[in-house]
Amino acid sequence: MPAELTDILGDLVSVNHRLTRVAARAARGTESPAVWRTLSVLLSTGPIRLGDLADLSRVSQPTMTKLVGNLADRGWIKRQSDPADARVSRTVITPAGEAALVAWRTELAAALLPYFADLPASDVDTLERAVAILRDRVAATEQLDAPQHLGAPKRTVATGQVAR
Incomplete structure (x- = not known):
């Protein structure tokens, strides 16, 4: 893998974490991020065992x-x-x-809108394409990494649609 792509992916993860914090702060969220992460995992995986949910959410089983x-x-x-x-x-x-x-994600998006409202259409198109690429790559990775006993069709986290 080219070093440049490695750097870009590292920056992407870092900026994503920062963007999530900015959005939560702007939306004045009071829920623990673990709540939303857990619901997101459940939406994308379907029914799942507690241990697998804890593993995917990156928390201990007692915490989960x-x-x-x-x-x-x-x-x-x-x-x-x-x-x-x-x-x-x-x-x-x-x-x-x-x-x-869905309500929380809508609230986050609305809270972020003032920071992005002045983007030119070409940058909005770029963001839309980047989201599509990331959604496809993450869905493919989740399919490969899923425990064999899950069995339920996966749904995309953003849309809730069944991923094929």
Whole structure:
């Protein structure tokens, strides 16, 4: 891989983290980022075991257990039995959880709009193309890295559409 691409990808990750923080601060969000990350993972994976959810969300299993309990109490997720093993449960996002996630993303976008409203159309087109490239690459990577027992079709995080 060319060093230039390595540098660009490193900058992309760094800027993405900074942009997320700017957006959350501008939207005056009070929820933990772990809430939105967990709901995003559930939206993209479909039903998933708690350990896999913790792994994908990059938190410990005890932390995820507490987070899942809080989100279930809010009605944003639910647990369902695993059809392959009745002793195991899987976590799934509910319509209320999807609505909360969509509302949060809309709020973030609206909070960022003043920072980007003056972009020329060509830069907006570039951002749109970059998002499409990243969405495709991330979806392909998630498909390769998915635990074999998940089984559910993946949905794209941004649109909720089933990824093929």
